[in-house]
Amino acid sequence: MNENLFSSFITPTMMGLPIVILIIMFPTLLFPTPTRLINNRLVSAQQWLAQLILKQMMMMHSPKGRTWALMLISLIMFIGSTNLLGLLPHSFTPTTQLSMNLGMAIPLWAGAVITGFRYKTKASLAHFLPQGTPVPLIPMLVIIETISLFIQPMALAVRLTANITAGHLLMHLIGGAALALISISPTTALITFIILILLTILEFAVALIQAYVFTLLVSLYLHDNT
């Protein structure tokens, strides 16, 4: 049962070839490159969405922080589209892989922190000591702030992994239960099926929210450091 339940999270390889590369690159096919001044509906809709997200996200940043606009819009679109594609049956969701999320979180967080150290050294070091702390508490508070700084990339990665994995697991389990209950008691199977539908709606929301949260936190770390 364990083997079967987690089998959708094994990195797909077909006869030794890592087709996970193709699966990760697939969402880029869904964003066509605009070639004209006035584009077709799909490209125009995506441009409108990108502008909406950019205006909302980049408003609070200084000009230095706004140089990250391309990175952040790519991040939110990539995670959002990958999560949504993962809701299709029998598909593989790359964001369930801890490797990929760590690979996204650590470089982005490190980039924001190192930018802060390079350009505003005093201000970024001052983050380690909140204002108005009593003098005897200072050493302990510096240690706590350091730990909370270094846990940021881990939390980013594990948050995304755990949320998407848990959602997928729940859908597997409840779907399997609904299927098994049909022969035992159809009423209970119907109730379970309704729970499954509600859970699927939740998973749509979670897919988008997790992309937003990831990007928002990276944006926040950037704001602290620019």
Place this chain on the structure above:
Amino acid sequence: MPQLDTSTWLVTIIAMILTLFILIQLKFHKYSYPLSPAPKTFKSTSFPTPWETKWTKFYSPLLLPQQ
């Protein structure tokens, strides 16, 4: 948990770096948001000489003091 099997981590991370930092950004950096067309303000290349900036007198041949 299959996510903790580190043998596939390198492939996944490299594929993700390629996609996120190169492929997707190549799609999004082509998005342009042009402003609505508006007439451009003219900038003249010739500058008025100091005596031409102020129109103080009206010179016409018939208004010159007659000789």
